[in-house]
Amino acid sequence: TGECYHTFRGHSAEIVCLSFNPQSTLLATGSMDTTAKLWDLEKGQEVATLNGHSAEIIALSFNTTGDRIITSSFDHTVAVWDVANGRLLHTLIGHRGEISSAQFNWDSSLIVTGSLDKTCMLWDAVTGAHRATLAGHSREVLDVCFDYAGQRIATASADGSARVYDAGTKQCIAKLEGHEDEISKVS
Numbered sequence: 001t002g003e004c005y006h007t008f009r010g011h012s013a014e015i016v017c018l019s020f021n022p023q024s025t026l027l028a029t030g031s032m033d034t035t036a037k038l039w040d041l042e043k044g045q046e047v048a049t050l051n052g053h054s055a056e057i058i059a060l061s062f063n064t065t066g067d068r069i070i071t072s073s074f075d076h077t078v079a080v081w082d083v084a085n086g087r088l089l090h091t092l093i094g095h096r097g098e099i100s101s102a103q104f105n106w107d108s109s110l111i112v113t114g115s116l117d118k119t120c121m122l123w124d125a126v127t128g129a130h131r132a133t134l135a136g137h138s139r140e141v142l143d144v145c146f147d148y149a150g151q152r153i154a155t156a157s158a159d160g161s162a163r164v165y166d167a168g169t170k171q172c173i174a175k176l177e178g179h180e181d182e183i184s185k186v187s
Contacts, residue, residue, distance in 0.1 A: 006044035010037055017059050021066035021083070028069055030057035036071045038083065048086030052079050059101045063108040068125070070111060072099035078113050080128060090128030094121055101143045105150035110167065112153050114144035120155050122170065132170040136163055143185045156186035 013032035020027055026047065027039045036050040036057050055075035062069050062083070071079045078092040078099055097117030104111055104125060111123040120141050122131040139158035146153055146167070153165045162183055164174040 005041070006039075008037075008039050008044070008046070010046055010049075011035065013056075016056065019060055019062055019069075021062045021069075022064055023066050026066070026083070028060050028062065030060045030071055032056040034073070034075075036060055036069070036081075038069075038086065048083075050079070050081050050086055050088075052088050052091070053077065055098075059099065061103050063104040063125070064106055065108060068104070068108065070102045070104065072102040072113065074098040076115070078102045078111070078123075080111070080125065092121075092123050092128055092130075094130050094133070095119070097140070100141060101145075103145050105146040105167070106148055107150060110146070110150065112144045112146060114141035114155060116140040118157075120144045120153065120165075122153070122167065134163075134165050134170060134172070136172055136175075137161065139182070142182065145186055154186045156183035158182040162186055 011031040011033050015029045015031050017030040030036045034053045038047040040047050053073040055073050057071045057073050059072040069081050076095050080090040095115040097115045100114045102113040111125045114120045118137045120134045137157040143156040155163045160179045162176040
């Protein structure tokens with residue numbers, strides 16, 4: 001119908017990313033004001049403000065059950081949050097550049113992060129422990145994703161290539177080249 005259900009206000013700077021939870025009951029927004037907010041879609045109200053980053057949040061993603069959310073920041077960290085209470089569970093520290101993207105795998109056991117430091121990293125989603133650093137790009141990693149089975153990780157880079165890694169062995173299994181400029185998204 002094109003009807004607007006709600007207008008959400010509360011961030012003090014631009015909103016640069018957003019995502020629905022899998023149940024479509026919440027909307028998460030990430031902002032240049034260094035916070036993320038969770039909004040109840042039925043009531044049109046703010047549920048929680050996620051504070052903890054020292055720079056803008058440029059990507060966020062729910063896990064498949066909707067009980068966890070990750071926020072990625074230009075402060076070089078990714079935060080893992082409990083959606084029910086807005087509590088910070090883990091801060092993933094290891095990248096030496098701004099985080100461009102992050103995603104849970106299907107069973108929410110792993111997190112992959114991409115960074116402007118030219119790497120992507122694999123993390124244990126339950127403990128927050130670093131599992132592996134996947135290198136090979138000559139320029140910034142702009143996007144990352146898991147396949148639906150959680151067995152492969154794809155990366156997109158400003159070097160004009162995409163790569164596919166085996167999530168188990170952490171080895172690069174394909175280098176996809178042919179674009180003439182940066183690849184900004186991969187799925």
